[in-house]
Amino acid sequence: MIERLFTKVANWVAHLAGMPPTFAICVLIVLVWGVTGPFFGFSDTWQLVINTGTTIVTFLMVFLIQNTQNRDSAAIQTKLDELIRVSRAHNTFIGIEHLTESEVEEIRDKCEKAAKRHDREVAQAAVKKAVAGKNGTKRKAAA
Numbered sequence: 001m002i003e004r005l006f007t008k009v010a011n012w013v014a015h016l017a018g019m020p021p022t023f024a025i026c027v028l029i030v031l032v033w034g035v036t037g038p039f040f041g042f043s044d045t046w047q048l049v050i051n052t053g054t055t056i057v058t059f060l061m062v063f064l065i066q067n068t069q070n071r072d073s074a075a076i077q078t079k080l081d082e083l084i085r086v087s088r089a090h091n092t093f094i095g096i097e098h099l100t101e102s103e104v105e106e107i108r109d110k111c112e113k114a115a116k117r118h119d120r121e122v123a124q125a126a127v128k129k130a131v132a133g134k135n136g137t138k139r140k141a142a143a
Contacts, residue, residue: 007071014068017061029053073097 016022033050040046081094096104 006067010064010067013061013064017064 037046077097084093085091096107
């Protein structure tokens, strides 16, 4: 129940925080704060208002943004796992997000090397096909 409520609030706040009107309101607040400085003699209390406000908002937003990113990453990972599962890809890749960073890096390096090997093989096959096509055309023209 609390998790669902938190998720709903986090999504709502994250959505609002990313909207242009929210940015405009924040700019307006800072401008109003700056303009009121002379009226308050640029006092410590005047400075404390903006410092406290921005600190609290930043502190809370860190957790909301992290929550949203965690859910988005988990959802994307689940979708990728399902694509891997139903395709001809290697099912051994499912769940690698739970490995250490160095283990994932090792797998990534192996995948990059395999992709480069595959690209070279495809390029060589294309060259052979092109050469065979040319040779076949020359033979037909000579006949």
